Amino acid sequence: MSERIIGSWVSGADGSPYGVxxxxxxxxxxxxxxxxxxxxxxxQVLDLAGAEEAGLVLAAGALRRPTLNDFMALGRPQWTSVRxxxxxxxxxxxxxxxxxxxxxxxxxxxxLLPFDVADYVDFYSSEHHASNVxxxxxxxxxxxxxxxxxxxxxxxxxxxxxxxxxAPIVRPTGQRATPQGPIFGPSVRLDxxxxxxxxxxVPSPLGDRVAAVDFAxxxxxxxxxxxxxxxxxxxxxxxxxxxxxxxxxxxxxxxWVTPLDALTDAFVPAPEQDPPVQDYLRDTPHxxxxxxxxxxxxxxxxxxxPFATMxxxxxxxxxxxxxxxxxxRTGDLxxxxxxxxxxxxxxxxxxELTWGGTEPVKVGGGETRTFLEDGDTVTIRATAPGPDxxxxxxxEVTGRILPAR
Amino acid sequence: MSERIIGSWVSGADGSPYGVxxxxxxxxxxxxxxxxxxxxxxxQVLDLAGAEEAGLVLAAGALRRPTLNDFMALGRPQWTSVRxxxxxxxxxxxxxxxxxxxxxxxxxxxxLLPFDVADYVDFYSSEHHASNVxxxxxxxxxxxxxxxxxxxxxxxxxxxxxxxxxAPIVRPTGQRATPQGPIFGPSVRLDxxxxxxxxxxVPSPLGDRVAAVDFAxxxxxxxxxxxxxxxxxxxxxxxxxxxxxxxxxxxxxxxWVTPLDALTDAFVPAPEQDPPVQDYLRDTPHxxxxxxxxxxxxxxxxxxxPFATMxxxxxxxxxxxxxxxxxxRTGDLxxxxxxxxxxxxxxxxxxELTWGGTEPVKVGGGETRTFLEDGDTVTIRATAPGPDxxxxxxxEVTGRILPAR
Numbered sequence: 001m002s003e004r005i006i007g008s009w010v011s012g013a014d015g016s017p018y019g020v021x022x023x024x025x026x027x028x029x030x031x032x033x034x035x036x037x038x039x040x041x042x043x044q045v046l047d048l049a050g051a052e053e054a055g056l057v058l059a060a061g062a063l064r065r066p067t068l069n070d071f072m073a074l075g076r077p078q079w080t081s082v083r084x085x086x087x088x089x090x091x092x093x094x095x096x097x098x099x100x101x102x103x104x105x106x107x108x109x110x111x112l113l114p115f116d117v118a119d120y121v122d123f124y125s126s127e128h129h130a131s132n133v134x135x136x137x138x139x140x141x142x143x144x145x146x147x148x149x150x151x152x153x154x155x156x157x158x159x160x161x162x163x164x165x166x167a168p169i170v171r172p173t174g175q176r177a178t179p180q181g182p183i184f185g186p187s188v189r190l191d192x193x194x195x196x197x198x199x200x201x202v203p204s205p206l207g208d209r210v211a212a213v214d215f216a217x218x219x220x221x222x223x224x225x226x227x228x229x230x231x232x233x234x235x236x237x238x239x240x241x242x243x244x245x246x247x248x249x250x251x252x253x254x255x256w257v258t259p260l261d262a263l264t265d266a267f268v269p270a271p272e273q274d275p276p277v278q279d280y281l282r283d284t285p286h287x288x289x290x291x292x293x294x295x296x297x298x299x300x301x302x303x304x305x306p307f308a309t310m311x312x313x314x315x316x317x318x319x320x321x322x323x324x325x326x327x328x329r330t331g332d333l334x335x336x337x338x339x340x341x342x343x344x345x346x347x348x349x350x351x352e353l354t355w356g357g358t359e360p361v362k363v364g365g366g367e368t369r370t371f372l373e374d375g376d377t378v379t380i381r382a383t384a385p386g387p388d389x390x391x392x393x394x395x396e397v398t399g400r401i402l403p404a405r
Numbered sequence: 406m407s408e409r410i411i412g413s414w415v416s417g418a419d420g421s422p423y424g425v426x427x428x429x430x431x432x433x434x435x436x437x438x439x440x441x442x443x444x445x446x447x448x449q450v451l452d453l454a455g456a457e458e459a460g461l462v463l464a465a466g467a468l469r470r471p472t473l474n475d476f477m478a479l480g481r482p483q484w485t486s487v488r489x490x491x492x493x494x495x496x497x498x499x500x501x502x503x504x505x506x507x508x509x510x511x512x513x514x515x516x517l518l519p520f521d522v523a524d525y526v527d528f529y530s531s532e533h534h535a536s537n538v539x540x541x542x543x544x545x546x547x548x549x550x551x552x553x554x555x556x557x558x559x560x561x562x563x564x565x566x567x568x569x570x571x572a573p574i575v576r577p578t579g580q581r582a583t584p585q586g587p588i589f590g591p592s593v594r595l596d597x598x599x600x601x602x603x604x605x606x607v608p609s610p611l612g613d614r615v616a617a618v619d620f621a622x623x624x625x626x627x628x629x630x631x632x633x634x635x636x637x638x639x640x641x642x643x644x645x646x647x648x649x650x651x652x653x654x655x656x657x658x659x660x661w662v663t664p665l666d667a668l669t670d671a672f673v674p675a676p677e678q679d680p681p682v683q684d685y686l687r688d689t690p691h692x693x694x695x696x697x698x699x700x701x702x703x704x705x706x707x708x709x710x711p712f713a714t715m716x717x718x719x720x721x722x723x724x725x726x727x728x729x730x731x732x733x734r735t736g737d738l739x740x741x742x743x744x745x746x747x748x749x750x751x752x753x754x755x756x757e758l759t760w761g762g763t764e765p766v767k768v769g770g771g772e773t774r775t776f777l778e779d780g781d782t783v784t785i786r787a788t789a790p791g792p793d794x795x796x797x798x799x800x801e802v803t804g805r806i807l808p809a810r
Contacts, residue, residue, distance in 0.1 A: 119565045124646060145644050150587045151580055155646040156561040156653070160524045160734045161611060170612040172729035175556055175683060182555045184683045206566060206655070207575040207810060233729065239550050241529060241560040242647020248561070249729040250611070278580060278589045324577035324638065324650040325810065329565045405612060405730065 008090045010103065012042040017393035020087050021386045024256035024395055025068055025221070028109040035066040035112050038104070040256055040395075041090055045109055047102040048086075056098060057085045068115045068257060072201030072220040073330040079201070079220060083261050111255035113164040114223075115199060118331035120162055120251065121321060122195070122227060123154040125312035127271075129340035129348065136356040137235075149275060152312040152320045154334070157227070158248035162333065165255045165397040169228055171374060171404040172249040176232035186404035187230035189357065190372040193338040194295050194305050194348035194380045195225040198314050199257055200332035210322040212283035215315035216260055218328060224254040224293075224380050224397040225335045231351055231371070253333070256395025258384075263392075266290050266384040270313045280323050283315040289384065291394065293339055295348065296379040298364030305339035305348040307382070374403045413495045415508065417447040422798035425492050426791045429661035429800055430473055430626070433514040440471040440517050443509070445661055445800075446495055450514055452507040453491075461503060462490045473520045473662060477606030477625040478735040484606070484625060488666050516660035518569040519628075520604060523736035525567055525656065526726060527600070527632060528559040530717035532676075534745035534753065541761040542640075554680060557717035557725050559739070562632070563653035567738065570660050570802040574633055576779060576809040577654040581637035591809035592635035594762065595777040598743040599700050599710050599753035599785045600630040603719050604662055605737035615727040617688035620720035621665055623733060629659040629698075629785050629802040630740045636756055636776070658738070661800025663789075668797075671695050671789040675718045685728050688720040694789065696799065698744055700753065701784040703769030710744035710753040712787070779808045 008020045018024070018040050028038050028045055038045040052063040059082050062071040071082075089095045124130060127144070130153075134143030147153065171190055175182045201220035204210050210218055227247060234246025270288035291307035312320075317334055338348040347353050350371055353361055357370040372378070379398040386392040413425045423429070423445050433443050433450055443450040457468040464487050467476040476487075494500045529535055532549070535558075539548030552558065576595055580587045606625035609615050615623055632652060639651025675693035696712035717725075722739055743753040752758050755776055758766055762775040777783070784803040791797040 119563050147582075147587070147641055147644065151642060153642065153646055153649075155649050156563055158524050158561055158731060159564070160737070161731050163611070170730050173614075174729050177552075182552075182683075184685065206568070207807075209578075209810075230729070236552055237556060237558070238645070238647070239552065240643070240647070241558055242643070242645070244558075244560050245725070245729040245731070248731045278587075280589065320650070324579050324635070324654040325575050326563060326566050326650070326653045332565070402612075405614075 008041065009093050009096050010041050010044065010090055013090070016042045017383060017391055018042055020090050021390060022258070022262050022392040023083060023086055024258045024262070025114065026256045027067055027112045027114045029112060030104050030109045037063050037065065037068060037071065039086055040106070043106045044103040045106055046086070046090070046099070047104060050102045051089070051099070054098065056089060056095070057082060069330050072115065072199065075202050076217055079259060080261055083259060111164060111166070113162070114255060114257050116331045117159040117162045117333050118329035120157040120159040121154050121334040122157045122337060123152050123312065123317050123335065124337040125152050125310050125317065126337055126340045127311040128309065128342050129338040129352065132340060132347065132352045136351065149273070150277070152317050154317070154321070155242045157251060161248055162251045162253055165252055165395065165399070167252060167399060168402045169250050169399045170402045172230050172233065172245065173404050174230065174233040174245050175236055177236040182236060187232055188371070189231035190401065191229045191231050191350045192295070192378050193227035193229055194293055195227055195335040195338060196291060196307055197223040197225040197253055197333050197335040199223060200328050201330055203330055204322060204328040206327040207325045209280070209325065210318055210328065212281065212315040212319040215318050218318065219260060219314065221257040221259040222263065222394065223257055224382055224394050226252040226378065226380055226397050226399060227335060228252065252397050252399045254395035254397040258394050263289060263384055265387050268308050271309065271311055273311065280319055281316050283313055286313060288313050291382045291384050293380060293382040297369065298367070298376055300362065300364035302361055302363060303345055303347050303353055305346050306341040307339050309341045310336060310339065372401050374401050376401050413446065414498050414501050415446050415449065415495055418495070421447045422788065422796055423447055425495050426795060427663070427667050427797040428488060428491055429663045429667070430519065431661045432472060432517045432519045434517060435509050435514045442468050442470065442473060442476065444491055445511070448511045449508040450511055451491070451495070451504070452509060455507045456494070456504070459503065461494060461500070462487060474735050477520065477604065478608070480607050481622055484664060485666055488664060516569060516571070518567070519660060519662050521736045522564040522567045522738050523734035525562040525564040526559050526739040527562045527742060528557050528717065528722050528740065529742040530557050530715050530722065531742055531745045532716040533714065533747050534743040534757065537745060537752065537757045541756065554678070555682070557722050559722070559726070560647045562656060566653055567656045567658055570657055570800065570804070572657060572804060573807045574655050574804045575807045577635050577638065577650065578809050579635065579638040579650050580641055582641040587641060592637055593776070594636035595806065596634045596636050596755045597700070597783050598632035598634055599698055600632055600740040600743060601696060601712055602628040602630040602658055602738050602740040604628060605733050606735055608735055609727060609733040611732040612730040614685070614730065615723055615733065617686065617720040617724040620723050623723065624665060624719065626662040626664040627668065627799065628662055629787055629799050631657040631783065631785055631802050631804060632740060633657065657802050657804045659800035659802040663799050668694060668789055670792050673713050676714065676716055678716065685724055686721050688718055691718060693718050696787045696789050698785060698787040702774065703772070703781055705767065705769040707766055707768065708750055708752050708758055710751050711746040712744050714746045715741060715744065777806050779806050781806050
């Protein structure tokens, strides 16, 4: 399926990476009013709650809610028909008089967490990232553990500390190991993980599996994720039950959820898998997403992780997540794991970028860094191929480090 | 604080382990109506929604909701005053005429999940359990990892698959390792973990810590937990990010939440900790709970785990969970980890009871087992000291294994 590019009557939309072929969803606050669902077009937000109130779009009231959850629960046919209707509203000048008053400049709104997060799962699906981490922490040993190519390794994170892009990140405090024994204090190895998150709309019953082929029936869209990580806390705590406080202080997501319908032209063949995977993990066709990510550290672009290099696909991750009968809920978020390509300039964590903190890098303001300092800002961006050679942008995810309390 | 035993006018209440010094909260359905909050007294349920509608008890409408969450969010002064009022209603015969019609026989109700679970954390706080697991999986090595006595090890589980006692458990399917490589199929090492769960009522802001001393201001009450575990799936998947599908298929909790106010006489000194813990983990006084648990396998009592032997206390777990600034939400559930005492007959998992599946045990019906078979039922019970030498019961948690789908 490919969408034809149609001119929009909205000023600045044509040629914008947020044109009518993109249309990500979010939740905004304007003029001190209650949170409302909106869709981004160029540098404006179309108030979808207002559009539904005016009868311009119909979604069973789901657009008049303070989060996207009810809308995401409706399912793909409704997602697609609402999107088609929004495109009509923004391209057919017959609707201009009715719709124009519902456009709010982006600069006048506060963007909120777009959905209530049900469960948050974080995978570990980049072969380059897993290999780099293995080499840094277990030099001289095989970089990948024996299970890594047989299943998408993942774990549950803390849903309650998922925050929207722009929320400040308080440096976490905790225990870390030293040669003299564990000590307590603010983390001194605060890091990022640049990831892509998949947001579940349609739930599944407990005890059933979701097949990889049903990915697009359950997953509504995509967010960018920064899985902030305190490497020193994580290293001391993680044996044998995995990451806990080293991650649970905050996870940032973009304010905009890009619907899968906007990414039709971004699906590309994923890397071949060897050894062959179990039947339940076979996705035919085996497709990843050609998202080109960028990591900015105090304004300096320090890495460009290529999402298309991910070993495990989002459809495989969904099939794995539910193969034991675990149910899905609307608002479940599962993230890809750190996205790292084969080159040093393509890694999605500073652990890798500075090779375990041994090789400082140049960041904005002419400074150098190994890990994050108080006041630092990290922004993760991404673009994807749109129809007919165009490019769409995913909403960025940004955050600034505040000192430990 | 100790409550004086007062006779109740409710038939069977005096001398019952569910007398007026207990009064656990739950959510029930009766006569096909909407879910309602109730409190258990003897073998009856007092309809608290009806009591609040009738003006017999006041809780800002929080008792007229389909889950306990709004009531749990009110805080300790309100929890205590509502409890005191319920005791009045059930002991003062002046209230009998008004209250009697609000009592429903337990046998006529369906008990539902009593609260919406926000985040679910599982700790690993029994020294005997951690040592047993270490000996079984890493024979000849130190049974405890170096971090174990410095912090309460824990991880996040799947909140969306927490189910109420009585819900059937479908045997999970997944990958497990064999000498010939990983294979796919139903788990063949399905196990339990007998635990105690703590339910958070009052939330905390992101970026702040909750001190151990503030435990009772945030934690509303206690449930029994069975953290069903597929040992074969877990063993293959858990390196390096911890348990995932081996646990996420289901976690059962008791239908009754025992308020902390009912456990005043159950607090006892916890085991001394050596080495000394970091300041943020010091709870003074250092108290555990004298809950005497029992595990029944097809009706046969196979173990009696003593909760008072836990190395880390629930107040320490709460302080640790939030020391990195992670926020609490109403409905957060954190479980103790498997409760095992020093004796074989005191362990909270079948992995330990059968020593890694090498020593079968006798269960109900004259059969023997190593791990769970389809059709097996496991019930976990517990009692606690009440005032003046009485005993109160915690709500049991039970589940039966259905074949894999």
